[in-house]
Amino acid sequence: MVVRSLDVRSYKSFLRPVSFPLSPECNVFIGPNNCGKTNLLDAIDFLAHPEKDPSRLHHHRANMEAAFSFNDAEAKRFGMHGVTIVGKHYTVEIRGHGAEAVTEEIEQYVSSRVRMLSYESFTEFEQIESDYLSLAQKYPEVFDRFSRLMRQHFPEIEGITTIVDEATEDFGSVSLGSRSITIDRLGGGFRRVLVMLLYALHPDYSIILIDEPEIHLHPGMIKKLLHIIHGGAMNQLIVTTHSPLFITAEWLSQVYRVLKDEQGSTVYSLAQQPVAIDRQRLVQELNADNLEMFFADKVLVVEGVSDRILMRGLIDRFYQGSLDIKVIYTHGKSNIDIYRQLMSCFHIPYLVMLDRDALPAIADELHIRHLLRHDWRESNTVLAAELLKHHIVILDNGSIEQNYPKQYQRDDSKPLNALFASVNITPEEFQSPRMKNLRDIIQNL
Known part of the structure; x- marks a missing residue:
């Protein structure tokens, strides 16, 4: 069973309708603090477990809907391909x-298949103990895979013996080097993994x-965790994060950016776009830095x-x-x-800075060639204003080398x-006529 789509018309910070499909694998919600990311997890959790806290459907306008699809075995068992859960008007x-x-x-089945891991969930040792025991006793092959992955990617934990230590009142024990410690005393990062x-x-x-999920995790541990997740054969994961490590070019179609303004929260993703972006180009172009x-x-x-190099240095010093x-x-x-x-x-939000020789191609692409005259300076004001509507500025005197001291x-x-200039240009030089183009760009970011 997976969540196939989520439709939120009104819930907490989501005051405007937002609808998007979800991947059956890993879905990543990003965005600033207090933008509404966790509200989306909460909406799914609430629809699956309305009995936990009915007050969460706290407004008469609250209206949300999640579509769940069954796998073949579930469809055969229940005689249907899935269910839709609707939360509306307090019900x-x-x-x-x-x-x-x-x-x-x-x-009851649908409710039992959804598990929310909030910050507090990682200290719910009785529930963790119960689920660990059921994995070991009911699914030995999966348990072996779980143990093997932990030993392979997190050798600091040399072996998982048992999460239940019957000799004590503590929950769980794992091998950490030559010592055996209970799960509740395991470091926060290892416990979370x-x-x-x-x-x-x-x-x-x-x-x-x-x-x-990145809380208490060293970047190296996050990378190992993501390597396992991207290896497949997992339950459907829906996560919120502030870590860039969770974003890769290959998985960009499963990333959702949540933003909030005076009209409430909304969601943006590739999956919601009517025109497809060349995914292969994205994989080729994007890296961890950009x-x-x-x-x-x-x-x-x-x-x-x-x-x-030059713009980064100037922004760091003068912005x-x-x-x-x-x-x-962009390499060209x-x-x-x-x-x-x-x-x-x-x-x-973005701004593109281009050399003057890019102008003809950009003018053709934006269908504003009629504004471009033989002498750039004759059409500078009108054309520059039109380009700015498309978030583009042109260095009208040539390349960046014409825009800082020789x-x-x-x-x-x-x-x-560029590196030498970025750390040595003086405030007086930055204010000089030669640097006006770069100064204007930086001051208007």
């Missing part, structure tokens, strides 16, 4: 996809909701590495605003468009020149 109703009657057995993998693999569950754009307040997109600015380079003009599409899709351009290597 929760479950019905079959074809309006079939839903028995109490089906309701153990518990997350326990539920991600446990056949008694189908849907695991995890709020900020994927940090998903967590920035605004992105400055430049063509080459020397542009990035007076409060935004977190990420500077990424031909790659700009894929970045623009991606940032527009996820509603990431005395810093002493090497044949443009990146080395």
